[in-house]
Amino acid sequence: MSALAPPRTASTAATGPPSEPAPVRSGITVPAWVWAIPPVVLLTLAVLYPLGSVISESFTGPDGGFSTRPYVDVLSSTRFRTALTTTVLIAVGSTVGCLVLGLVLALIIAFVPFPGSGSAGRFIDTYLSFPSFLITLALLFVYGTVGMANGMWTDLTGADSGPFTFLSTPWGVILAEVTFFTPFVLRPLLAAFAQIDTAQLEAASSLGARPARVVRSVILPEALPALVAGGALVLVLCLNEFAIVLFTGAKDVVTLPMLVYSSAILEADYTTACVVATINATLSIGLYLLYRSLTSRLGAPTDGGRRARP
Template identity: 70%
Template sequence: MPTPLPPGGPPALRNISPRPRQKTGWWALPPVVALAFVFLYPLVLLVQQSLTPLEGGTSVRPYADVFADPAFREALGTTVWLALAATVGCLVLGFVLALVIAFVPFPGAKAVARFVDVFLSFPSFLITLALLFVYGTVGMANGMWTDVTGAASGPFQFLTTPWGVLLAEITYFTPFVMRPLLAAFSQIDTAQIEAASSLGAKAPRIVRQIILPEALPALAAGGSLVLIMCLNEFGIVLFTGAKGVTTLPTLVYSKAILESDWTGACVVAVVNVVISVSLYGLYRVVSRRAGA
């Protein structure tokens, strides 16, 4: 028959007081309040201003006026197609370059991979200025052409067109696709590639059946990030001098600074924020599935 426990429990446990309940949550209040004041309050003011017509009051008429403006519709279409085209270009070019760096042995491969990390810290206008030095109206390429042929001007005049903006965006944002791809390629078991190669599989088949499936999550995450950044890019469009290219960020600048139409600028900004936040939500979902 088991011996009954003395009142109060075993002697070793009598002097142990219950653990005090920890207070949680209050420490998070100050940073939440600070973030709300720094980020959410300006957004609230932005939305409030977008609903305030010039004559006062609160109305959605500013949205109707902006949506009916052909300049807004043109800027929205230009922003979307430039962002989509740049994203596709970055995905294709980034995949090819990352594939070469990761799986094609050549001297300096590690240095190139490190340079990709450094490239991510460059400001976008710096890349645009570099392209202007090379392909601008008085750039190196046009200068060499006029020196050789004696022509009055060179043939490279595309930087001030939408194609110049597209080239600059692909040049600048491609490393943002390469970085997650290089990380994904480093996790691939090279034994699979060696086994497939020993069985006679050619390089395109190895890329299609072994490498590409492993790279799809990284491609999706990198592409989502590039799409968001291209939608909000302002410096590249400004520094290329493409006067015929108007995107949503440049339209905000034009309405606010050049036209002093603050309500219209806020409407365009709200639309840009809604698109960006929606795509950011998609980016987070893709990144979570990719394990980022």
């Protein structure tokens, strides 16, 4: 005869039979910092090591040891100073052209009603994906030595060559860069204009303000951060632009990227190329830090009310 089960008390009946103890996990906990090792190693091998090699080579003397002589030689050379001056002038000229043209186009697209304004905004987004050499190649078809403009001129006048030769000059490089980089200013401006309260524009107009004053007093203060951000971005991109200068065929226009190319590829002077590349990168980083400082001080456009068309 089996033993009788112990009587169930009220608490036992309420809680049910005692549960079995949870199994103990025997796995080893991996520290969180271990998961950071693969991306750090990959970043070091793919980015930091090549950059470190360039900087290290720039400080290598003729005997293979550490030396600042390569920097002294490059900074004192007329060739480098001319390339630096040309780079800065082209970058500043292109940036000013992009700011003016981008501001005018953004004002028209955002505040002047016309059919197809939405399609124009979408085309700008597509235009940003184009490679720079494609735009330069298109300009060559129009204004190149054997382009359409010179061809029409020779057909009409019977001359041996046409008058359009500016693409091989700094002005041609500036035209190509303005054509390509203007959307990089236009896109942030359109986003900023979309945040402007149209009630402010209507109030200014009702008080008798002319369109030019409305733009100067109401629109530009709100769009200033976007204007500064777009201009700083274009300035950095123009300082480092290589394909446009190469495809225009401007042999006498030597910028810092072109000097790096000619020193490394054509002359096999890798130390000079690394010195110029390091200086160019330092200028770009300095401009980027200045851009971050300016945008943080200017702040973001205010929000509220009805918006202009994006």
